[in-house]
Amino acid sequence: MNSQARQIHETDSSKVIHGIGSPLISILKNAERIAGSEATVLLTGETGTGKEVFARHIHAHSRRAGGPFVPVNCGAIPENLLESELFGHVKGAFTGADRARKGRIELARGGTLFLDEVGEMPLSLQVKLLRVLQERVFDPVGSNESIAADFRLIAATNRDLLAEVEAGRFRRDLYYRLFVCPIELPSLCERPMDVVPLFRHFWAKLGEKRPVEQGVLARLESYAWPGNVRELENLCQRLSVCAPGEAVRVEDLPAPYSEVEPSSVVTLFAGEAECADGRTMEHEAEALRELTPPVDARCLHVFDDAVDEEENTDVDPLLVGVEEFPSDLPAFLRDLEYRFIDAALAKHGGNKNAAAKALGLRRTTLVEKLKRRAQHAARSEGTGDSAAAPSA
Structure with missing residues (x-):
């Protein structure tokens, strides 16, 4: 192993970490461009992909970095408490409200409000959140006086919000208010x-x-x-x-x-x-650059003359007519696998779920194979200039 440590991207307390060639590199650059604005951000991706880490990263690179970062998990707070949690309440607003309490929106003044799992928010509160985003004011529970809101909103969800809109579980107008700068985070696989x-x-x-x-x-x-x-x-x-x-x-x-x-x-x-x-990565990349030619051009060529079955009784029927065996079987099989994957994706219009089903694979397995191919290709490009240079 080379003694040089592998580079790890850790810019601030948000600790966004990735490896060389990671898709997070371009996502981070985009997030940092967005951070310089006041635009609302919608982070999407599977549970556990690090949406809050990215939200903190955007906050840390924004003009509001000196202000508070206030997270709210909309799915973890009971519906009857979420309104008070977000908007705060005045004394006597409801049974047990023996004192006034500031809500998360007011606590985020001058900073960033992070609404995690925003797709879990009940419709009744979606209307009130929409008013805050449109008019930049809010009313604490039990109060008749509006308070000015001053925060940058970052929302996150693991749901398909557009599908939630079509199902009537999420307001269309709020969806478009949130869908200003969307960032999709890839799964770890x-x-x-x-x-x-x-x-x-x-x-x-x-x-x-x-x-x-x-x-x-x-x-x-x-x-x-x-x-x-x-x-x-x-x-x-x-x-x-x-x-x-x-x-x-x-x-x-x-x-x-x-x-x-x-x-x-x-x-x-x-x-x-x-x-x-x-072997090292350079050997592996060289092998990838020299993948076996198309299957039917080299290894599945059928002789013009019919094969005499009586003289080839020991030949596997699948190999009848094979003129030349591949010199690198693993590379040949890998190339063949990718051809089937590409064909399945083309047949199903790029739909990974349908392609995986047609191939008898889990979607995560198919995605992993595609990403590994992209990773190999990136490595090959990284060494390709020196490897492909003609000798003097």
Whole structure:
């Protein structure tokens, strides 16, 4: 392993961490451009992808960075309490309101209000939130006096809000108020190059200094991570408590992580990779650049003359007529797999769910394969100039 540490992007307390070639790089650049404005931001993505981390990152890069960052989880607060939590209340507004209380909107004055799981907000409150966004004023519960609102709104959801609108569970006018600067965060299985940097970050955060076997990291990179970054952090905590030795080994991994087929290319901190047979990433990239030509152009050429079945009784019927065997079978099979994937996606208009079903794959598996191909291609481009340069 190269002694140079792999670069980890950690700009501020929001701790946005990614690896080399991660799709988060372009997303971060876009988020930082948006941060300079006062525009409303809508973060979407699966649960556990780090939407609050991104919200904090945008706040930290905004003109309101010196003000408060006030988070509200709309799905965790009971509906009968959420209105008071957001807008505050005056003394005597309801039973038990023995004193006035400021709401989160007022507490966010001069800063950022982060509404997490905004898709869970009841319709009755959606109307009131819409008024705040339109008129920039709000009324505490039990009060007849409006108070000026001064905050930048960042909302987040793991739901398809447009589908919620069509189902009548979310107001269309509020949807368009929120859908000003949308940012979609990819799931962890779509960015396997981030797994090792995130693992190292969480491992160090726990105060751990024990080494981790490369076989462990290889399995973690191959795992689908349905729980995303949150699941990875929980696994780090579990290994820290339960792994007994002076190093974390493959046998310390619980199921289902231990059952994963390890990645053949393990991402390292230097941005390089070691393959199962000891080759480096440069060898792997060269092999990818020299993928076997199209299947029917080389390996499935059928002879013009009919094959005499009596003289070829020992030949597998699937190989009858094969003129030449591939010199690199793994690369050939990988190319063949991608051709089927591309064909399925083309047939189903790019719909990953339908393509995965047609291929007998889980959607997360299909997405992982596509991202791994993109990762290999990016690595190939990174070494392609020197590799492809003609000799003098």
